[in-house]
Amino acid sequence: TWWVKVTYILLFACLIGGIAKYITEKNRHKNELMRREHAEQINEAKLQFFINISHEIRTPMTLIISPLEKLIAENKDEEKQKVYLLIYRNAQRILRLINQLMDIRKIDKGLMAVKFSETDMVEFIDDLMQTFTYQANKRNIKFTFTHTEKQLKTWIDLNNFDKVLVNIFSNAFKFTPDNGEITITLCTGKDNNKPNTPLSDFFEIIIADTGTGIEEDKIEKIFERFYQINNIESQSGIGTGIGLHLARSLVELQHGVIYARNRTDRQGSEFIIRLPLKSAHLKNTEKEIKNKALIQLQQQIRNKSVSIDTFIPLLKEQKSKIKSKTKYRVLIVDDEKEIRKYLLTELSDTYRIFESANGKEALDFILKEKPNLVISDVMMPEMDGITLTKKMKANININFIPIILLTAKSSEEDKAEGFDIGADAYMEKPFNMELLKKLIANILENRERLEHQTIQSETNNTLIKTLILRPFDQKLYENIINIINENISDPNLNAEFLAERVGMSRVHIHRKLKELTNQSARDFIRSIRLKQAENLLSNQELTISEIAYAIGYNNLSHFSNTFREFYGMSPSEYMWKKEKKKEE
Template sequence: MLHDNRWKVISCYYANNGLQSNEFSDGASFICKDGHTMYFGGTDGINWFDAIKTNNMSWKANVIITGIIIGNKERNTDIMGDNFNLEYEDNSFSIHLSTLTYDDPNNITYLYSINGEEWTRLQPGMNEITFSHLSPGTYKFRVKAMYNNMSSQIKEFTMHISSPWYSSTVAYILYLIIIGVIIYFIYHYQKRKEYDRMQIQEHIHAEQMGEAKLRFFMNISHDIRTPMTLIVSPLLQLIKEDDDMHRRSVYETIKRNAERILHLINQMMDLRKIDKGMLTMHMQETDMVNFIDDVYSLFSDQAKIKDIDFNFTHDSDTLSLWIDRHNFDKVLVNIISNAFKFTPTGGKIDIELTHNDSEANIAIRDNGEKIPEENIKRIFERFYQAQNSVNDNNMGTGIGLDLARSLVELHYGDIQAHNIDNGDGCEFIVTLPLGNSHLKPEEMVTDDDDNKKTDLIELNEEDDESAVEDNKMSPDKIDILNEQLSNRKRQTIVIAEDDDEIRQYLEHELSGDFYVIACPNGKEALTAIMKEIPSLIISDIMMPIMDGNELCSKVKSNINTNHIPVIMLTAKSRDEDRLEGLEMGADTYIVKPFNLDILRRTIINLLHQRELLRNKFNGSESQENNLEKINVESPDNKLLNRIMSVINNNLSDPSLNVDMIAQEVGISRVHLHRKMKELTNQTPHDFIRNLRLKQAAHLLEQGYQNITEVMFACGFTNSASFSTMFKNLYGRSPREYMKN
């Protein structure tokens, strides 16, 4: 070992360098006083060293690459000088190094450095450098060998690992193009989506606006029907009673315009039914020549007044089409009315019916002003109104042509409008298919069915006319009809109507024949009904506090009042409104504006029917009570007697319930519930409660002043609950009932 104050060097010697052997004995060493002479003893002799006189050893060696191992296979063909090119899948490899010196290879140490980093030393004697999954790129290697602190020359070479195809420059360019295309399409997709969203939003907004308008018109129509009642009903009385021809002419004008208002209201109702899919077609074979001629005659007087040349032509004397007669006339009336509206005085309107082998065309043309081309596609939109100099002061509602289009489509037809090319005005063409092969079986009706329906309508009209004629004979005729009801006392009628004028009008008109109690809402009417138990109830539906449906439901669910007939009198004319009222138990449903004569006849009929039923079931009709009968008790009577026996024996017992009765009688709870519902129209629980309340009412009538004792005697334990149930049944609290 050679050292001074700055550095020290360690040199290794072996047997091939002149040592007696590579093995020395323990403790066989000596250093002289001069500090640089050393003696070592070994198995084959003694070695001595003079560190100062020892000559520096030199080692001349060059490091070379003897091979590259890839996948257990050696590849020399890829070696081109100092540059090595490998594919991406060959990025795990081993490099073999050698100095081409074989005297002591186990003591040679190899070192390498990559891209100028620090040297990495291999184990002595190891000449293989291994790399696994080296990333693509170019690597600059430096390698050298060390032997006895002697270094060989540095060997430099370059290793290039190719990138995979998806990481190549071409691939990245392709990626950029694809990303650009994707961004482009995403941008346009978002733009298109936003446009579609705006279109949908606009469409939804238009539908909401249309629905809001229609709902507004529906609400207005309900409000209009109420005052129309006070116009039409008194007007019909004036027409009936006044014989002055001039005044009758004025009355007819008022009546005709009132019917026009109702026609507009009914159009809105039809649109509502179509929107809800509730308008059912009843198609039947019809001669269109006669059908159109009937509609044509309706406008003849109007054509004369406006001096319009009004003509109807057809290419055959008869033409059979399957149509809904009660709806298709609305199509023609709306289109012809629209033509009269837009045609000036002295103009011309033509109706032409033509056909071919498969379809029929109804063309209605006028020589009025043309429709602007940009608006011609919108005239069938709901609430759209075309404006021009002819109709600026005669604007409509914008629903007539929309209703016509909807009805034509329900007839499996088509309707178009266009301006006349060689002249003024425009033309509407309705196209309908011939035959009935396109119709569903449930949409077709035969002439017999229609005749029955027509007979029914005519019968109703005759009834209406007979009601009018009967009232011409008032008061004698009314007195005779009332005498048919009862000669014992005057019938009581409760009227529930929130409109003051209609309520007063009905009260004034009916008070001559009945004792009338008029109430402004359902709550007050219910109180009066529970107190007076009238013979009949007339109720509006839309009322504050308690509406007519709720009033009807409460009346029909109470055993003391469920026999009273209820007439629903309302402006709500939709089928679903009628169904709701009938489901609540109403006996009949009359739509405003109503004919007072029909209302009076309905009242008389209902009261007369109740009188007949009362006489039939109390035996007055057949005097069965005076007939000596053989008493044979039926099983149901035996069951009721056993049930009443249990109830009478335990009426004051608060624990009396359905289970106790079922156990005492000896039947199941389910069977008891079914039989009680069948025999008494009440559940066992309601039956027990009502018997207890009737017993309490009986005790209070007899003068028992202590309501608490009466409550406990009838099996009730809670005073608040007893008072509430008693008031629900009798319309008054127990104290008020006792006082009265």
């Protein structure tokens, strides 16, 4: 019948319509995912680009900030002081920007750790406002702080919350015209809509300005990474677009919220930061108890309110610390010639300084000259600082030499890698020269103290004989030594061979040797072979090829290269030196 046909036609039309709608929605969803993925890739590429550039900036920043601190301390001319301080403030501003980029990367990777300590928020904001006093006075901006309580105890992460406020304050000054107003308001409150949550009791900071305001459709976008508002009057498009994104990320890490709105009483905008007032929501591992003196010191460092008074103690210390050259020899390793020359100028009054332009050149020098200390950059051509440190610590002839790594790579992973391979200290560029000098002095003094203690007790050979090990470890150590010496001529003697003869897994024997000798199984076998080679070269009239085969090397070239890497000279050079000494 006709109505049945009409029904089928309608059902078919609905089916076609449903399929078409499904395909359309699927394509729309796919396009949206692709758009988001593309946007994330662009943001990641931008961030990676900025981070790579930041690493390159840190080295020249070292050559700006460190000499500048010295100039400020030494020069008393008021006009020059104003220029120096202007340069110094802006250098610190560049450095803050670099650090913000690193912070964003840490947050993205989930590596940003927060430690909360009880802080007086009134005093905290007061101290931080001092940093902007110069700018406010220069532009005749009325910069005020309103609070009802004389003291308000809160729990915040001191190291990260100041970054939030500095970014918001900087943003307010950027948008506010000359002769305008910026008002900071601190208050507390309760949110009955959020019972049993950290923000049920909160404190709130409102930063209000008399700037141009924000377009309503862009109020949320300003917190997006790399988003910038282009405004000709305020020139607010100048910047990176990361400050507000970082501020929101750091506030959320501290269980708070941050948002913006336009003012209703007059032109301008307000930024509201709301954080938990109490600490009941915090885990014990998140809390950090600090004494008052330490908090005050951190506030001074955080503020960096630069004036000539900041550098007077530095000048006095510099004058009192100048010494004549000492017996200590320090090797500086950096591919940047200017960094080497700067360190040479600063350290040559106290130490005998030597230079190398890369890790390969440095390793040859260290093997031959055995300096008292090495200061090395991380990123270098031919051989980087990490590889240099690994090779130093794997060689028993030079693994006692301390090494300080100076680097533009400031992430926690980079620091952890440096310490894992045995670096004695790790300093970020730009570094403070006085801090570096004290670090060098402390490391060398500790090493000398240790050497004196060793000499006064007994010789190294006696120490080896009287090394106290647990019965099992003693037996295992002697067994390993015997197996290596008995099979030293076997080219197949390696970590697997040793593990099989000892009756342990390769991983277990590697761990045990690391614990007992601070060397891997491979390095330990090589050390004994090369020590035996040294003994044969010194005491027996054998050819180099005979000695190589006697200690398990089938390839004479490989033996020569390994010997050179270990002793800093070839076997033939070593024999020549020994013969020359005998003739003398």
